[in-house]
Amino acid sequence: MIVLFTDFGLLGPYTGQVKAVLARDAPGVPVIDLFADAPAQNPRAAAYLLAAYAAWFPARSVFLAVVDPGVGSSRAALAASADGRWYVGPDNGLFEPVLRRASEAQLWEIAWRPEALSASFHGRDLFAPAAALIARGDAPHWHKRPVESARRPLWPDDLAEIVYVDRFGNAVTGLRAAVLPQDARLGAGGRAIARARTFSDVPAGAAFWYENANGLAEIAVNLGRADATLGLGIGSAIAVEG
Amino acid sequence: MIVLFTDFGLLGPYTGQVKAVLARDAPGVPVIDLFADAPAQNPRAAAYLLAAYAAWFPARSVFLAVVDPGVGSSRAALAASADGRWYVGPDNGLFEPVLRRASEAQLWEIAWRPEALSASFHGRDLFAPAAALIARGDAPHWHKRPVESARRPLWPDDLAEIVYVDRFGNAVTGLRAAVLPQDARLGAGGRAIARARTFSDVPAGAAFWYENANGLAEIAVNLGRADATLGLGIGSAIAVEG
Amino acid sequence: MIVLFTDFGLLGPYTGQVKAVLARDAPGVPVIDLFADAPAQNPRAAAYLLAAYAAWFPARSVFLAVVDPGVGSSRAALAASADGRWYVGPDNGLFEPVLRRASEAQLWEIAWRPEALSASFHGRDLFAPAAALIARGDAPHWHKRPVESARRPLWPDDLAEIVYVDRFGNAVTGLRAAVLPQDARLGAGGRAIARARTFSDVPAGAAFWYENANGLAEIAVNLGRADATLGLGIGSAIAVEG
Numbered sequence: 001m002i003v004l005f006t007d008f009g010l011l012g013p014y015t016g017q018v019k020a021v022l023a024r025d026a027p028g029v030p031v032i033d034l035f036a037d038a039p040a041q042n043p044r045a046a047a048y049l050l051a052a053y054a055a056w057f058p059a060r061s062v063f064l065a066v067v068d069p070g071v072g073s074s075r076a077a078l079a080a081s082a083d084g085r086w087y088v089g090p091d092n093g094l095f096e097p098v099l100r101r102a103s104e105a106q107l108w109e110i111a112w113r114p115e116a117l118s119a120s121f122h123g124r125d126l127f128a129p130a131a132a133l134i135a136r137g138d139a140p141h142w143h144k145r146p147v148e149s150a151r152r153p154l155w156p157d158d159l160a161e162i163v164y165v166d167r168f169g170n171a172v173t174g175l176r177a178a179v180l181p182q183d184a185r186l187g188a189g190g191r192a193i194a195r196a197r198t199f200s201d202v203p204a205g206a207a208f209w210y211e212n213a214n215g216l217a218e219i220a221v222n223l224g225r226a227d228a229t230l231g232l233g234i235g236s237a238i239a240v241e242g
Numbered sequence: 243m244i245v246l247f248t249d250f251g252l253l254g255p256y257t258g259q260v261k262a263v264l265a266r267d268a269p270g271v272p273v274i275d276l277f278a279d280a281p282a283q284n285p286r287a288a289a290y291l292l293a294a295y296a297a298w299f300p301a302r303s304v305f306l307a308v309v310d311p312g313v314g315s316s317r318a319a320l321a322a323s324a325d326g327r328w329y330v331g332p333d334n335g336l337f338e339p340v341l342r343r344a345s346e347a348q349l350w351e352i353a354w355r356p357e358a359l360s361a362s363f364h365g366r367d368l369f370a371p372a373a374a375l376i377a378r379g380d381a382p383h384w385h386k387r388p389v390e391s392a393r394r395p396l397w398p399d400d401l402a403e404i405v406y407v408d409r410f411g412n413a414v415t416g417l418r419a420a421v422l423p424q425d426a427r428l429g430a431g432g433r434a435i436a437r438a439r440t441f442s443d444v445p446a447g448a449a450f451w452y453e454n455a456n457g458l459a460e461i462a463v464n465l466g467r468a469d470a471t472l473g474l475g476i477g478s479a480i481a482v483e484g
Numbered sequence: 485m486i487v488l489f490t491d492f493g494l495l496g497p498y499t500g501q502v503k504a505v506l507a508r509d510a511p512g513v514p515v516i517d518l519f520a521d522a523p524a525q526n527p528r529a530a531a532y533l534l535a536a537y538a539a540w541f542p543a544r545s546v547f548l549a550v551v552d553p554g555v556g557s558s559r560a561a562l563a564a565s566a567d568g569r570w571y572v573g574p575d576n577g578l579f580e581p582v583l584r585r586a587s588e589a590q591l592w593e594i595a596w597r598p599e600a601l602s603a604s605f606h607g608r609d610l611f612a613p614a615a616a617l618i619a620r621g622d623a624p625h626w627h628k629r630p631v632e633s634a635r636r637p638l639w640p641d642d643l644a645e646i647v648y649v650d651r652f653g654n655a656v657t658g659l660r661a662a663v664l665p666q667d668a669r670l671g672a673g674g675r676a677i678a679r680a681r682t683f684s685d686v687p688a689g690a691a692f693w694y695e696n697a698n699g700l701a702e703i704a705v706n707l708g709r710a711d712a713t714l715g716l717g718i719g720s721a722i723a724v725e726g
Binding site for chain 1: 537707
């Protein structure tokens with residue numbers, strides 16, 4: 001299974017051309033749109049989102065992960081394996097939390113370049129063929145690098161920021177619920193927000209946080225929009241209160 | 243064929259994870275995105291939309307229908323067969339018009355629960371595996387219930403409200419065109435709107451209603467937006483004038 | 485491979501029903517969403533977008549191209565082959581630049597009509613079955629027409645307008661970069677914009693134009709939105725300054 005994690009959107013031409021390459025190079029392999037609206041041009045926020053959602057997928061899934069403000073520059077192209085899953089994308093920190101949390105990991109620099117490489121669309125021209133090669137089961141024949149060379153050791157273990165706002169206005173943090181005290185309150189939008197199990201456990205209009213279906217702490221308003229109610233967007237800082 | 247009818251959106255993580263489950267549990271079965279923007283948290287409006295659009299699909303289609311403001315509460319999970327099509331989703335009225343219009347129907351309560359059931363994402367954890375089981379052709383082995391137990395007898399046969407606004411601004415009602423008098427006018431936005439066959443039959447800028455390609459009465463403005471012109475949104479009341 | 489180029493959107497019911505027809509009539513053929521947000525009701529702008537993006541796809545790709553403000557009127561339905569690729573859609577100029585640039589082309593009028601033809605959704609009822617027939621490899625048995633009969637000879641070779649704005653705010657013109665002088669400036673939003681290779685070659689916030697990954701001249705702002713910065717939208721005129 002190839003899983004797309006990008007900021008490309010779905011309506012326009014980007015995801016479609018990536019899928020055309022995958023259909024050509026890895027025919028018959030299911031392709032899943034996980035996020036097409038990952039935090040745009042923000043690999044740090046995207047990294048914590050990716051790590052949480054990737055953990056739900058089975059071994060041998062291949063993540064084609066492209067949040068790449070440096071496309072066309074000299075940043076390297078990477079492939080990584082971590083705990084049985086594969087990751088392909090730019091060398092900009094996007095795989096930091098994945099690598100940090102993995103019990104085993106390996107890293108390759110994709111030195112291969114296609115005959116026709118556009119300056120602006122490496123997702124189609126470089127990363128998609130590389131992901132297809134891995135999904136076909138071919139051993140990557142690229143240049144092996146120490147995992148440490150792609151790390152961002154100064155980044156935190158969990159990110160106390162909003163990393164995603166869904167279409168219902170729920171605001172997903174980069175904090176794993178499992179690392180928070182059971183009775184922690186999250187400071188957001190000038191308020192201290194208590195934990196609940198899920199939407200139907202609080203009154204209509206009430207703000208709460210809960211462990212979402214992929215293990216992240218998520219701030220929500222039952223039958224309302226947390227983003228509008230609390231003034232939250234990607235990058236908003238969250239305080240963890242005892 | 244598995245047909246998705248949800249309010250999950252496509253960009254974010256929800257539809258992708260549902261499709262990952264379907265690819266795992268029902269490999270090779272085509273999955274169709276029918277609506278990912280069904281009326282959010284509004285099972286009543288969604289129900290009339292679903293019934294009209296489902297009727298176009300062939301027998302043995304499996305509808306995974308999730309508009310589920312009560313997720314995480316004690317509402318039941320249902321599977322229904324009606325006129326040869328299958329429906330899986332929450333017990334909140336979403337299947338009322340389907341069941342009411344069916345010449346034969348059966349109902350099951352899905353008592354099965356997966357080992358890992360999140361509080362907020364039954365679409366992925368519960369309904370998708372159940373839909374995949376039916377799509378594989380396995381007989382559902384759940385608890386059979388009388389069809390009447392899932393009914394909403396006080397709901398109307400057709401819903402005189404806007405149940406969907408498409409990206410062009412056309413406003414779809416919950417009224418089947420076939421039940422309306424041929425010369426009926428629809429009262430909406432303070433105006434009485436006459437019927438036309440289709441867009442190209444009226445002048446640019448003119449409002450009209452017509453039988454859309456799935457049998458519902460739909461209010462439109464030729465080369466314009468009916469929602470903005472007439473002030474219509476999901477839930478706007480429509481009057482039928484003789 | 486069947487490639488969808490429409491203004492139908494993805495969330496609502498249109499693309500899903502088209503794909504249901506393709507799954508029924510051309511099972512196993514990959515279906516790619518290229519554009520679901522082609523310039524709405526603007527076949528002229530859409531035509532230049534289609535020609536540029538289609539050229540990237542391999543021979544035998546079948547483009548189901550529907551931007552069709554005249555649906556339900558007497559406009560004809562066409563199938564064309566051009567340089568090995570196939571095109572199915574309305575006779576409204578949508579294939580003009582494709583045909584003009586082709587070294588060989590053939591044209592058919594699709595006189596066939598399905599038993600159930602809605603007035604408003606020929607994409608589902610007429611064009612999708614026709615595209616599926618071609619994708620299956622069946623010879624089209626329709627009425628052959630001279631290619632000239634579908635031409636728009638007064639349209640320009642390249643269109644000096646914005647034909648698409650992507651989700652990042654980049655504004656795509658209908659001008660092929662290869663026909664512009666290397667040092668051309670593009671006049672847009674009251675400014676004369678110089679060429680760059682790609683985003684990372686200019687400072688943050690700077691406007692530039694570049695040859696995008698499909699050969700069109702595209703106006704962008706590094707780490708910003710060109711549409712908002714320069715006031716550009718579909719249809720905005722662009723001046724080419726030697």
